[in-house]
Amino acid sequence: MSCSAETVEEDDRLIQIKPAIAKQLKKAKYGIADHATVALCHWTKKSFKHEGDCYKHKFYGISTHGCMEFSPAGMHCENRCVYCWRPMEFYDSLKMDPKQVAEPEVILTKLMIERKELINGYYGDSRNDKQRLDESLLPSHYSISLSGEPTMYPKLPELIKYLHSLKATKSTFLVTNGQEPDMIQRLQDEDALPTQLYLSTNAADYESFKRINRPKYDDSWERWNRTLSMLKHLKTRTVLRITLIRDYNDIKEMIPVFAEMVRKASPHFIEIKSYMHIGRSTNRLEHSNMLEMEEIKNFSEQVSKQSKIFSVMDESFVSRISVLQNNERLIERYIPTCVNTN
Numbered sequence: 001m002s003c004s005a006e007t008v009e010e011d012d013r014l015i016q017i018k019p020a021i022a023k024q025l026k027k028a029k030y031g032i033a034d035h036a037t038v039a040l041c042h043w044t045k046k047s048f049k050h051e052g053d054c055y056k057h058k059f060y061g062i063s064t065h066g067c068m069e070f071s072p073a074g075m076h077c078e079n080r081c082v083y084c085w086r087p088m089e090f091y092d093s094l095k096m097d098p099k100q101v102a103e104p105e106v107i108l109t110k111l112m113i114e115r116k117e118l119i120n121g122y123y124g125d126s127r128n129d130k131q132r133l134d135e136s137l138l139p140s141h142y143s144i145s146l147s148g149e150p151t152m153y154p155k156l157p158e159l160i161k162y163l164h165s166l167k168a169t170k171s172t173f174l175v176t177n178g179q180e181p182d183m184i185q186r187l188q189d190e191d192a193l194p195t196q197l198y199l200s201t202n203a204a205d206y207e208s209f210k211r212i213n214r215p216k217y218d219d220s221w222e223r224w225n226r227t228l229s230m231l232k233h234l235k236t237r238t239v240l241r242i243t244l245i246r247d248y249n250d251i252k253e254m255i256p257v258f259a260e261m262v263r264k265a266s267p268h269f270i271e272i273k274s275y276m277h278i279g280r281s282t283n284r285l286e287h288s289n290m291l292e293m294e295e296i297k298n299f300s301e302q303v304s305k306q307s308k309i310f311s312v313m314d315e316s317f318v319s320r321i322s323v324l325q326n327n328e329r330l331i332e333r334y335i336p337t338c339v340n341t342n
C-alpha cells in the first residue's frame with residue numbers, strides 16, 4: 001500500500017490512524033482502535049442524566065444510552081463535505097486494502113474497551129443514572145457513522161453480521177455518502193444489510209452536489225445516483241437524509257427537483273434537517289447557514305406535497321429535523337424486533 005500523510009503502517013500490515021492525529025482525536029474524546037473510531041454523542045451523555053433523548057428514540061424507538069456510535073473507517077472518506085463537522089481535513093481518500101484492515105471482531109472488541117473507558121468517567125457524577133451507565137456498556141443499537149465513510153471498510157458485511165450475532169443487539173443503522181454502490185450491493189448479496197440504511201442526500205443536481213460534497217471521485221455523481229437507484233430494491237428499511245444549508249440547497253426552486261428525486265427513489269423515510277454549526281464545520285460555514293425549525297417544516301411540507309407519496313410523520317424541534325413517511329411503502333416506524341441471529 002502506498003501510505004499517505006494521514007496514515008502509517010504498523011508492522012507493515014494494518015492501517016493505523018497516524019499518532020499525531022490520534023492524539024488530537026483523543027483530546028476530542030474519541031476512542032481509537034487501528035483505523036476505527038468510537039465516541040459518546042451529545043445525546044447519549046444527556047440520556048445518562050435523563051435530560052433528553054436523540055431524535056432516533058422519538059422517531060424509531062432506539063434507546064439513546066444503548067446506542068454505540070462508531071466508524072470502522074474513522075479517517076477515510078471520498079468526500080470533503082462543506083458541512084462535515086468531523087476532522088475531514090485529515091481524511092484519507094485511498095481505498096482500504098482488505099489485507100491491511102483489522103478483523104471486525106478485533107475492531108469491535110477494542111472499541112468496546114475504548115467506549116467503556118469513555119463511560120467510566122460518568123460514574124463519578126451522581127446526577128447520572130447508574131443503571132443506564134451499566135446498560136450502556138452492552139449496546140443494544142449500533143450507529144455505523146461517526147467520522148469517515150464506513151462503506152470504505154472492505155469487511156463491512158462481516159462486521160454487520162458480527163453485530164447481528166451479538167445477543168444484546170436489537171438494531172444497526174448504517175449511514176453512507178453513496179460513493180460505494182458496489183459495497184451496498186455486497187451487503188444485499190451477502191445478507192448483511194443493516195436494520196436501517198441511510199443515504200446522505202444533500203443535493204438534487206450535479207452543481208450543488210459538487211459544491212456541497214466536494215467529492216474526490218470523477219464519477220461521484222454517477223456513483224451516488226447508482227446507490228440512490230438501489231434503495232427501493234434493498235431488503236431493509238431505507239432513509240434519505242437531507243441536510244439543508246442556507247444558500248446552498250434550501251432554495252425554493254430546488255423543492256420540485258428534490259420531490260421528483262425522492263418520489264423515484266422511494267425510500268421508506270426521508271429525514272430533513274438543518275445543518276448544525278458545530279465542530280470543524282465552523283471553519284467553513286457561518287452560524288447563519290443554519291435553518292430555523294419553521295423553515296425545515298415548510299420545506300418538508302412542500303417536498304411531501306409535491307412528491308405526492310410522502311407525508312410528514314414527526315419532528316424534533318430541538319434537533320431541527322422532520323421525518324417523512326412513504327405512504328406507498330408503509331412500515332412500522334418503531335424498530336420492533338431483535339435482529340440477533342443466534
Ligand code: SF4
Binds near residue numbers: 080084088148
Ligand atoms: S461524506 Fe460524511 S464523513 Fe465524508 S466528508 Fe461528507 S459528511 Fe464528512
